[in-house]
Amino acid sequence: MPELPEVETTLRGIEPWLEGQTIEHIDVRQPKLRWPVEDEIHRLEGQMIVSLKRRAKYILVETAAGTAIWHLGMSGSLRLVDDDEPAAKHDHIDWLLSNGKILRYHDPRRFGALLWQAPDATESEHLDHLGPEPLSDAFDVDYLFQRSRKKTQAIKQFIMDGKVVVGVGNIYANESLFMAGIRPTLAAGKVSKARYDKLVACIKLVLERAIEQGGTTLKDFVGGDGKPGYFAQELLVYGRGGEQCVHCKSTLKEIRQGQRATVYCPACQG
DNA sequence: AAAGACACCTGTCCGC
DNA sequence: TGCGGACAGGTGTCTT
Secondary structure (H helix, E strand, O other): OOHHHHHHHHHHHHHHHHHOOOEEEEEEEOOEEOEEOOOOHHHHOHHHHHHEEOOOOOEEEEEOEEEEEEEOOOOOOEEEOOOOOOOOEEEEEEEOOOOEEEEEEEEEOOOOEEEEEOOOOOOOOOOOOOOOOOOOOOOOOOHHHHOOOOOOEEEHHHHHOOOOOOOOOHHHHHHHHHHHOOOOOEHHHHOOHHHHHHHHHHHHHHHHHHOOOOOOOOOOOOOOOOOOOOOHOOOOOOOOOEOOOOOOEEOOOEEEEOOOOEEOOOOOOO
């Protein structure tokens, strides 16, 4: 489910219900996620939630006794439920809050994670080596063009590399390359600066637009407020292999790059 | 050093 | 109806 817009949607949905609340109890029914949920997570019990932040696709929940770092993996979701709602299959973790609500983590594939970080931690193995946020000013044409020089890697895989820029997953990589008219298989080092200029603008546009729409609902994604996202109806190429290009009516081609589906228009993406 | 393959895990869909 | 295989929004690690 989650790329950056879905994570941002989740954050915005849960934030009003969490900020200022005390975490009364943490119930870990299934600790075997991407990394095992460590016992230290229980240090957050009795602590007040000071703030929520997002970095890349991670959600950071800060307390005086440390920071919880959530990652939703491929199929994770966080939502608020009433404290009498029984846990269903794949509801792996509950946070009981002082307002009588439960923050509930659901993740069928268990590729997500809940990590604990000490309050005085100066480094984080997961966050320290990440590239810039795509919606920040640091992510601009000069930066991306410089990083791409001499790269033989396909541009789609280049922009999906979290060390280059965070938050561009498979859906939005396909969409932004289509919008920018760039063939996903082109070597990143051979794309002109003018095209990078357009690509940067398209990445920002597609992510901002998807956040406005509450993310892309595929399968059963809902934001933290329980509402579905509406960006799926605006997808131009993702999941549309074999269909007609919205611009030129050519048949959209579907290939695989790095074991991920790539869809593009052979005519528009020159 | 860089690029590609593979791993983690469950659910769903499609063809036989 | 059942079964096998491919595939799904991510990303760290191992192999070339």
